Amino acid sequence: MEKYDFHKIEEKWSEHWEKEHYGQAEDFSRKAKHYHLVEFPYPSGAGLHVGHCMGYGASDAYCRMKRMQGYNVMYPIGWDAFGLPTENYALRTGIHPTVATAQNIAIFKRQIKQLGYAFDWSREINTTDPDYYRWTQWIFLQFYKHSYKGDSPNSGTVPGSRSKERSPLIKVADDDATTPRLAYQKEMPINWCPACKIGLANEEVISGACERCGAQAEKRMQKQWLLRITAYADRLIRDLDTVDYLDKIKTQQINWIGRSEGARVHFMLKAEGRKLADELEVFTTRVDTLFGATFMVIAPEHPLIQNIRYQISNIKEVEGYIDRASRKSDLERTELAKEKTGIEILGIKAVNPINDAEIPVFIADYVLPNYGTGAVMAVPAHDERDWEFAQKYHLPIKTVVVPASRKQKNQNEELNQAYIDYGVLVNSGPFDSLTSGEAKKKIAERLKSIGAGDFAVNYKLRDWIFSRQHYWGEPIPIIHCKKCGIVPVPEDQLPLRLPDIEKYEPTETGKSPLAKVTDWVNTICPRCDGPAKRETDTMPNWAGSSWYYLRYCDPNFNPHPDPLPNREREPKGNIKDDLFETPSPLRGEGGGEGQVLASRDKLDYWLPVDIYDGGMEHTTLHLLYSRFWHKFLYDLDQVPTAEPYAKRIAHGIILGPDGQKMSKSRGNVINPDEMIKKFGADTLRAYIMFIGPYDQESAWSMAGIQGVFRFMNRVWHNSNKVTGGQSPKGDSPQVLVKLHQTIAGATDDLTNFRLNTVVSKLMEFNNLLEKQAAISAESFGLFLRLLFPIAPHLAAELWEQTQTQKDISAQPWPQVDQELLAEQKITIVIQVDGKYRDGIQTSPDISEEEMKQAALSSQKARVSLGTKRIRRIVVVPKKLINIVT
RNA sequence: GGGUCGGUGGCGGAACCGGUAUACGCGCAGCACUUAAAAUGCUGUACCGAAAGGUUUGUGGGUUCGAGUCCCACCCGACCUACCA
Numbered sequence: 001m002e003k004y005d006f007h008k009i010e011e012k013w014s015e016h017w018e019k020e021h022y023g024q025a026e027d028f029s030r031k032a033k034h035y036h037l038v039e040f041p042y043p044s045g046a047g048l049h050v051g052h053c054m055g056y057g058a059s060d061a062y063c064r065m066k067r068m069q070g071y072n073v074m075y076p077i078g079w080d081a082f083g084l085p086t087e088n089y090a091l092r093t094g095i096h097p098t099v100a101t102a103q104n105i106a107i108f109k110r111q112i113k114q115l116g117y118a119f120d121w122s123r124e125i126n127t128t129d130p131d132y133y134r135w136t137q138w139i140f141l142q143f144y145k146h147s148y149k150g151d152s153p154n155s156g157t158v159p160g161s162r163s164k165e166r167s168p169l170i171k172v173a174d175d176d177a178t179t180p181r182l183a184y185q186k187e188m189p190i191n192w193c194p195a196c197k198i199g200l201a202n203e204e205v206i207s208g209a210c211e212r213c214g215a216q217a218e219k220r221m222q223k224q225w226l227l228r229i230t231a232y233a234d235r236l237i238r239d240l241d242t243v244d245y246l247d248k249i250k251t252q253q254i255n256w257i258g259r260s261e262g263a264r265v266h267f268m269l270k271a272e273g274r275k276l277a278d279e280l281e282v283f284t285t286r287v288d289t290l291f292g293a294t295f296m297v298i299a300p301e302h303p304l305i306q307n308i309r310y311q312i313s314n315i316k317e318v319e320g321y322i323d324r325a326s327r328k329s330d331l332e333r334t335e336l337a338k339e340k341t342g343i344e345i346l347g348i349k350a351v352n353p354i355n356d357a358e359i360p361v362f363i364a365d366y367v368l369p370n371y372g373t374g375a376v377m378a379v380p381a382h383d384e385r386d387w388e389f390a391q392k393y394h395l396p397i398k399t400v401v402v403p404a405s406r407k408q409k410n411q412n413e414e415l416n417q418a419y420i421d422y423g424v425l426v427n428s429g430p431f432d433s434l435t436s437g438e439a440k441k442k443i444a445e446r447l448k449s450i451g452a453g454d455f456a457v458n459y460k461l462r463d464w465i466f467s468r469q470h471y472w473g474e475p476i477p478i479i480h481c482k483k484c485g486i487v488p489v490p491e492d493q494l495p496l497r498l499p500d501i502e503k504y505e506p507t508e509t510g511k512s513p514l515a516k517v518t519d520w521v522n523t524i525c526p527r528c529d530g531p532a533k534r535e536t537d538t539m540p541n542w543a544g545s546s547w548y549y550l551r552y553c554d555p556n557f558n559p560h561p562d563p564l565p566n567r568e569r570e571p572k573g574n575i576k577d578d579l580f581e582t583p584s585p586l587r588g589e590g591g592g593e594g595q596v597l598a599s600r601d602k603l604d605y606w607l608p609v610d611i612y613d614g615g616m617e618h619t620t621l622h623l624l625y626s627r628f629w630h631k632f633l634y635d636l637d638q639v640p641t642a643e644p645y646a647k648r649i650a651h652g653i654i655l656g657p658d659g660q661k662m663s664k665s666r667g668n669v670i671n672p673d674e675m676i677k678k679f680g681a682d683t684l685r686a687y688i689m690f691i692g693p694y695d696q697e698s699a700w701s702m703a704g705i706q707g708v709f710r711f712m713n714r715v716w717h718n719s720n721k722v723t724g725g726q727s728p729k730g731d732s733p734q735v736l737v738k739l740h741q742t743i744a745g746a747t748d749d750l751t752n753f754r755l756n757t758v759v760s761k762l763m764e765f766n767n768l769l770e771k772q773a774a775i776s777a778e779s780f781g782l783f784l785r786l787l788f789p790i791a792p793h794l795a796a797e798l799w800e801q802t803q804t805q806k807d808i809s810a811q812p813w814p815q816v817d818q819e820l821l822a823e824q825k826i827t828i829v830i831q832v833d834g835k836y837r838d839g840i841q842t843s844p845d846i847s848e849e850e851m852k853q854a855a856l857s858s859q860k861a862r863v864s865l866g867t868k869r870i871r872r873i874v875v876v877p878k879k880l881i882n883i884v885t
Numbered sequence: 886g887g888g889u890c891g892g893u894g895g896c897g898g899a900a901c902c903g904g905u906a907u908a909c910g911c912g913c914a915g916c917a918c919u920u921a922a923a924a925u926g927c928u929g930u931a932c933c934g935a936a937a938g939g940u941u942u943g944u945g946g947g948u949u950c951g952a953g954u955c956c957c958a959c960c961c962g963a964c965c966u967a968c969c970a
Contacts, residue, residue, distance in 0.1 A: 248889050248965085255888065258969065284970060297970095340968085366968050376970045384886095385968055460969055616964085690910070692897065696890085697963085701897065707910045713925090748901080757899070760909035767909090770926095829905055834951040836905045874950045880904050884950045 004716040006680030010793040014113055022809055023063075023118030025074035028605055034071040035606050036063050037549050037645070039614035039622075040078040040125075042541075043104035044085055048111040049662075050670050050688065050700070054651050055613050057685045058694060058755055060117045061789035062611070065750050068785065068813035074606060075118065076552040078125035079105055083541050084196065087472035091504040097472045101128060111672060115681045116792050123555045127544030131558075132551065133474040134495035135597050136543050139629065140466075141477060141488050142636060143183035147172050148231040166635050167235070174487065174527070182228045182632070183466065185486065192220035197506040198469055219326055222510060225476060225537060226463040229628045233257050233459045236627055245648040246695070249619045256620040258460025263287040263444040265377060265453040267296060267350040270358065271311035278307050280350055280361070283372035283458045286382060287447070288439035291428040292400035293377040294390065296350045296361045297342065300325035301369035305345075313347035318363060325365040340366050340389045352377075353452035354443065355429060364389065372458055400427050401436050464625065466539060469512040471504050473538030481525035481532035490526050496534075512536040545622055546629040547597065549644060553606040554598035597638055604640050612645040615653070623648065649753060652697040654688070659699045670700050682791035683709045689755035689790060711763055712794060714770060715787065722802045723774045731772075731779050736817075737824050738768050739779055744816045746786050762787055777802050782814045830855045831882040832864045848875045855881040 017023070038059050041052055063075045081101045090097045105126070112119065125132055147170040172179045192198075195215035210217055229236075237257055240250045262285035269276040280296060298304060300322040309315050321343045342364025349358040366385055367376055380390035380397040390397050401423040425431050425439050434442060447453030467476070477489035477496045489496050499520040504513050514536040515521060525532035551557075595603075614623075623645075630644040655661060656668025663669065675684045687708040692698030728736060742765045749758045765783060769775060781803050788795040788808055799808035822844060828851060830838040838860040846854075852873055855861055861883060868885035875881055 251889065252965070255966070260969075262970085282970080286970075368969070371969045378970090383970070385970080388968095458969085620965090690897095698897075701911075703911050704897070710925090711910085717925095752901095754901095756897095757909080760899075763909055827905080831904080831951070834904090834949090839905065872950065874904095876904065880951090882904080882950050 004713050004794075006682060006712070006793070009797045010114070010116070010681050013793040013796045014116055016796075017116070017118060017809075018113065021122075023073075023075060023120050024122055025076075025120050026072055027602055029072035031070055031072040033606060033610075034063070034066050034073045035609045035611075036066070036073060036075045037552075037609045037612045038075075038077070039612075039618065040080050040545070040548060041108060042080050042083055042085075043101060043108050045089065045100070045104055045107075047104075047107045048115075048672050050654050050672055050675075051615070051662075053115065053672055053684065054654055054688050054691075054694075055615070056112070056117045057115065057688050058651065058753060059611075059613050061685075061689065061755065061758075062750060062753070064118065064789040064792065064809075065747075065813060067809070068788070068811060070812070074123070074552065075120060076123040076125075077112070077117075077119040077121075078123075078548060078552070079108075079127065080541070080545050080548070081105070081126055081128040082473045082539075082544060084198070084470065084472070087470055087504055090472070096500070098128070101126075114676060115672070115685060118792075123552045125548060125551050125555050127474075127548065128472075130495040130497050133544065135551070136474050136539065136547070137477045137489075137494050137496055138491060138596060139547060139633070140183060140474075140539065140543070141491060141494075143227055143632065144181055144478070144488055145172055145174075146170065146182050146636075147179045148182055148228065166637065169632075169635050175484070177485065180228070182231065183225060184228065185223055185225055187221060187223050191217045192222075192510070193217055197510065220510070222467075224465050225467040225478075225535075227466050227628075229464045229625070230459055230461055232628050232631050233259065233461050234457075235631055236624065239627075239631075239643055243643050243646060243648070245645075246650060249616075249623070249648055249650065252619045253624055256461060256624065260285050260458050260460075262456055262458065263440070263447065263453055264373070264456040265290065265447060266353060266451075267377070268353065269308070269348055269350055269361075271308070271348045276308060276311065276348070278304060280304065280375055281373045282375045282377045283456060284377060286379065286436075286440075287443050287453075288425065288431075288434075288436040289379040289382045289400050290352065290354045290377070290443055291425075291431070292379040292381050292398045293352055293357075293359060294380060294396045294398055295359050295378045296375065297364045297367045297378050297386075297389070298361065298375040299367040299369040300363055300365050302363070302374045304375075305363070308348065311347050312345055314343075314345070317343055318345055321363060328365065340364060340385070340392060342366070342389060342393070344393075353447060353450065360395075362389075362393075370462055371460065398427060400425060402426050404435060464628075466543070467537035468540050469506050469510055469536075470538055471498070471501060471513045473540065474543055475514065476535045476537050476539060478535040479523060479525060479532045480535060481528060481530060483530050484525055484527045484532075487525055487527050487532070493526075498538075512538060514538070542622055542625045546626040547633070549609055549612075549626075550597050550603065550607075550633075550639065554602040557595075557598045557602075559594075559596050595638065597633070600640070607639065608641045608644055608646045610646050612648045614648075614650060616650045619650070650695055652692070652695055654691065655697055655699040657700045657702060662700075675705065679705060679709045680712070680793075682794045683712050685792075686712070686759055686790050690759040692756055694753045694755050708759070711759075711766065712791060715766055715791075715794065716798070718766060718769050718775075719780065719798045719802055721769065721772060721774050722777050722780045728776045728779045730774075731776050733824070735768060735772060735775065735779065736820055738765055739782060740817050740820050743782065743786065743814045744821070747813070747816075750789065759790060762790065777804075781811075784808060785811055785814050826878055828854065828878070829880040830858050830861050831880065832861055833885055834882060835864075837861045837864050844878055846878065848877060851875055851877075851881050855883060 036059055038055050041048070059075065063073045066073045079101070086097045086100050086104075089095065089100050093100075127133060127136070149168045149170060170179065172181055193210035193213065193215055195213045196210060237254055237259060240253060262283060265282050265284060265287065267280040267282065269278055269280055280298070282296070284290075305312070305318065305322065312318055321341075342362045345361045345363055348361055350361050351358055362378075366389070367374065376386075378386035378389065378395075379400075380386040380395065381399040382401060387397065389395070403423045423436055425434050425436065428439070431439050431442060444453065444455050448455070475496050475498055477494060479487045479489060481487050499514070499517050501513060501517055503516070506513055507515055514534075521534050521536060523532055523534050524530070626644060630639060631642065633639045634642050653661070654670075656666065656670065658666070658668050660666055660668060672684060679687075683705060687705040690708055691700070691704065723730070742761050745761045746758050749755070749761065762783075769783075781799065784795045784799050784802075785808065796808050805811065824844070825841045826844045827839050828842055828846070829836060830840065838858045840854055840858065842854065852875065855873070865883065865885065870883055870885055872884040873881065874884065
């Protein structure tokens with residue numbers, strides 16, 4: 001027999017599948033649908049990474065099985081192509097990002113096809129395609145044009161929403177400047193990377209450093225666009241109950257959102273005995289300790305200072321402190337956490353609303369500006385950080401809660417089951433002797449009745465900073481007019497295209513490179529026809545990936561098939577017609593008629609995504625963002641489901657051979673192309689599945705891939721043993737039983753993404769085959785069908801060589817012959833006092849009595865029993881006997 | 886500090902409902918083929934022991950006829966997160 005020439009085989013079959021459009025899904029097929037999503041790649045110049053191969057290969061195997069099981073499988077792919085590396089590349093080389101992207105995509109495509117991943121290429125999408133980002137921009141405009149009912153994140157009123165209910169959105173008029181919009185602009189301190197010259201989302205700052213380049217991030221005030229994700233915080237937590245995600249993913253999302261229940265408290269401010277107009281509002285989860293508040297602390301960024309600066313007698317020192325704090329990076333601010341610093345704001349006092357005590361106000365950077373209200377009531381007796389601060393500055397410490405005795409606890413247990421009891425209150429006036437759980441409720445109620453506070457819910461999650469000062473992103477479709485203010489680009493003018501530019505450097509002022517393209521920036525206000533300027537910020541990477549799975553369902557959908565002349569390049573002014581202004585199809589206003597992103601029929605057919613595979617690193621960013629967009633689109637009635645993904649799984653990362661994360665600088669990067677060259681695509685696919693448990697990280701091993709390569713060769717040579725036309729009756733029972741055990745085991749494992757054991761089970765069968773002189777074509781064919789998802793080229797080739805039926809991909813998935821398995825002899829384990837002594841082969845219909853007899857007559861068991869008295873015999877039918885002495 | 890997941894041979898890892906621990910692969914040793922090597926094939930391979938037999942799933946305890954698996958305490962590691970009021 002000839003050598004296993006994997007190059008020849010793989011080339012032959014990948015051409016075959018391309019020609020046959022294997023992998024193409026059918027809309028509205030009567031077969032059951034399976035929508036299988038993998039995170040689409042960023043097409044970098046480095047080409048496919050073995051990590052991509054893990055996700056795509058496993059999912060490809062799963063989808064091949066599903067197709068053979070009769071499902072209409074959609075397994076699409078696209079390109080998440082906006083982003084910094086391409087822009088940086090353009091900066092270095094002058095090659096336009098569009099050109100670089102096209103080149104990179106070509107590399108990825110070649111690799112993907114070589115590896116035999118059967119994507120549905122008819123649905124390929126690209127986030128940088130104006131026909132795609134047109135709708136990304138459209139979604140942004142809807143955020144801008146809508147308000148969420150009761151959306152203040154700190155209001156404490158939680159919009160009641162069950163998973164299936166849409167929450168009402170309010171359409172906000174263009175000239176309405178007061179209603180809070182879901183997309184809004186705000187001057188705020190942002191994380192700024194001095195090296196990349198880009199504003200960073202909080203999530204992109206990793207322990208004080210820029211996620212991309214590692215430089216220390218700084219703080220900087222800048223007007224930013226934000227999306228009000230906090231309005232959806234509760235639903236994002238609650239609806240996790242309705243989806244099947246790995247538990248750790250759910251936990252991470254819940255922790256990230258960080259919901260905590262407590263109370264808001266208003267402290268009146270006094271200067272020279274007179275009440276000031278400003279109040280100090282704090283959020284606390286421990287309102288039961290309100291009597292123990294001995295001072296207040298506000299963050300250096302707190303706006304109060306500016307408002308009351310004339311009342312502050314030591315304003316110079318205070319401003320000096322603020323200045324020093326602003327120059328610290330987040331990292332410095334947290335690393336120096338051991339030693340707390342601060343300064344008292346002299347000249348003012350805060351008044352505790354519960355007991356009218358006047359207490360000093362400090363400014364200190366251990367209080368974070370972005371959490372709660374940026375101010376805390378300090379209770380040094382019951383908070384470690386406040387205690388440290390009080391120690392350092394010799395501030396009073398007043399104990400107001402003491403541990404409850406067990407007896408008291410028991411007495412109150414029934415009353416307070418819903419609360420965590422820290423103890424009972426002392427030194428708290430009328431609230432003394434209440435448990436802290438009760439006191440939380442009573443004190444908050446009291447505050448509410450005197451207008452000095454209320455129950456409140458607070459989130460760690462902050463609104464999503466949506467502005468980037470870069471070129472290679474979706475332009476934010478907004479126009480700034482001196483007269484009219486913020487004016488959205490009319491929807492019929494979308495897409496708002498990126499203009500071609502010469503220089504990609506961000507400006508020194510921190511504005512996007514677009515700011516220098518004066519032809520483009522200067523435009524005409526769509527409302528008043530006066531001169532106006534375009535927004536020059538672009539959207540973050542996460543924008544295009546927040547809805548791409550919708551577009552796969554209907555990649556060419558266009559709600560307005562007759563395109564208007566593209567007017568955005570040469571605005572002629574006076575574009576007022578609303579004809580093509582897409583109606584916001586709010587509930588009850590037209591059902592599915594206003595569909596924009598994809599046709600409703602197709603979304604109804606395909607959604608939700610049945611399985612979504614990706615990396616763990618995306619659980620708190622991409623996954624949360626896209627759930628947020630989806631819920632918003634659901635509220636707009638653009639999508640039929642409240643959640644986008646029914647099930648989320650995640651694969652582990654592949655480490656280099658040295659056990660370290662792969663990186664160019666370490667020189668431990670494994671290049672898929674080299675592996676294909678050396679071992680072939682099938683071996684690479686199978687090895688990556690075999691490397692370890694799917695959801696854990698595993699280190700690459702050259703010896704390991706060698707072993708899998710040997711397996712492929714053995715399978716190849718074992719096809720010699722196929723005897724034409726022979727029925728499986730000629731195969732030994734041992735082979736048949738093993739074959740059907742393999743069918744059962746491999747199916748179960750593949751269904752549950754236990755890919756390493758799928759491969760090992762196929763190896764086991766092949767090892768048995770190795771010892772046989774011959775095997776029937778039919779049995780070997782069953783084995784090949786199991787192999788097909790793992791090593792499709794090899795399986796298809798051997799199928800063609802050994803079988804009469806045509807194409808392996810058209811064959812049904814093997815069924816287990818239960819009778820065959822049932823007829824087999826079983827092994828009964830005989831134990832004495834729980835220890836294995838003997839095993840006997842017997843038929844499966846053995847009775848318990850017969851089992852006992854067999855056990856007692858076992859030579860080995862009797863030796864082990866000796867003269868001991870038998871106390872009991874435990875019988876597990878058809879499995880085991882334990883003789884207890 | 887909080888959260889999550891882990892700890893099984895020389896190594897990567899199997900063991901699904903508590904029922905023969907160490908499947909599969911690597912490595913290693915011996916043999917065959919070869920002038921030789923590579924490749925390939927065969928045999929062996931948790932530990933102690935010549936054998937009979939005994940011991941073994943991070944440590945200590947518990948439940949059970951029986952524990953890698955369940956419960957309690959502790960030790961170690963990885964990842965995420967972190968002055969979150």
